[in-house]
Amino acid sequence: MTQPKSGDTFGVVGLFESADALMAAISKVREAGLGKVEAYTPYPVHGLDKALGQRRSPLGGMVMIMGVLGALTAFLFQWWISGIDYPIVTGGKAPTSWQAFVPIMFEVTVLFATFTAGLGMLFFLNKLPFFGHPVLHAKAISAITRDRFGLAIEAEGDAFDVAAAVRALESAGARPIEVISVPSFSGPMTARYLERSLLGIAIACAVSGYATYWAVKLFPVLPPTSHMLVQPRLDPQKPSAFFKDGHGMQLPVPGTVARGYLPLGVTSQEEAATLVNPLAVTQKVLEEGRQAYMNHCVVCHGPLANGVPTLTSAYGAKPANLQAQQFREYPDGKIYWAIVMGKNAMPSYAADLSEDDRWAVIHYLRALQRAQNAKPGDLAGVKFEAGSGQGSEGKAP
Ligand code: HEC
Structure with missing residues (x-):
């Protein structure tokens, strides 16, 4: 200057x-x-x-x-x-x-x-x-x-x-x-004039900013901010004259099928016995089944599926021993039913496991059962190589 x-x-x-x-x-x-x-x-x-x-x-x-x-x-x-x-x-x-x-x-x-x-x-x-x-x-x-x-x-x-x-x-x-x-x-365009103008602009900005702040604070219903608040809409848990029953929240239309959750198609565990496991036994499927079992079942049924939970005795119910004869002879479909519908103290796992996951868990459960109840014949055809700790577990029955 x-x-x-x-x-x-x-x-x-x-x-x-x-x-x-x-x-x-x-x-x-x-x-x-x-x-x-x-x-x-x-x-x-x-x-x-x-x-x-x-x-x-x-x-x-x-x-x-x-x-x-x-x-x-x-x-x-x-x-x-x-x-x-x-x-x-x-x-x-x-x-x-x-x-x-x-x-x-x-x-x-x-x-x-x-x-x-x-x-x-x-x-x-x-x-x-x-x-x-x-x-x-x-x-x-x-x-x-x-x-x-x-x-x-x-x-x-x-x-x-x-x-x-x-x-x-x-x-x-x-x-x-x-x-x-x-x-x-x-003339007006001197340095002093400019200094004064800038000072004036600064004061105007400060005053208008301060005034706007208080205006918005004291009169909150200024038009632009209330538009979204006053639009016609359905509020959760609130009545609405739009529907006949006067509820704002409506149940899905009967028969609605959520994506990825096809209905079972059977109405009892006995009927479910006819369901066939659609998955082939592969290393990948067994691995997926193991993951799902470890995430959802192991706490109650135990790592060996023998019904000894990893939970403390504070868990009151008695999880089924899935190594028992009864469950070794259970058809896959009945286990599937138990996973989807739950059984007494066991809740349904339908929401946690996709269809494929459920069937994969069943394959893994079969592997656990067979590992605990191996017969000499199970070893037929298994070649033991030096250094390979791999047994017959995980091979197709
Ligand atoms: C919260 C603990 C708990 C979890 C987790 C659990 N179960 Fe169970 N399960 C039980 C109990 C308790 C029973 C015994 C129910 C009865 O017969 O009263 C049972 C029973 C069963 C049965 C026998 C059903 C029948 O028809 O008698 C099967 C099969 C089974 N569970 C599989 C599973 C699988 C697979 C998982 C993992 C997806 C799982 N459970 C997770 C507690 C559990």
């Missing part, structure tokens, strides 16, 4: 008739080293910035740095929120899976970069709010904006030798030469 004091000498400007004359003069005037050399031309002149010794604009670098900073900020922010502060598993992915962060990273990169480009150029490089450049108040400007090329030596400190600057421009061939002083700034 540099604003030269009015009345100070800003510099000396001289006019040239052509761009070539200007270019030729620049090096001579710069050699004299009297102040900052600046050119004012009616149109961009090639090589002018180089001749004036101006370095490349730092804007690109600034934008680059802030863009990278934006990407990093967005990444770290999301990583902290999703991974540390409030980790939630979404769609089965790790809370810190970075792929989900990319859109926001891109947006914040663009945000940081564009703000740097815009505001950095205006305030940092173009030195806003430095309104009314003194050259705009010189007589020379009307010629410069038409067809003349201005070359100025501008004061850099207090020790500015006006006479020497005039001589330097003269010997470089400039005509006419004009000493420019800093004009008195009038």
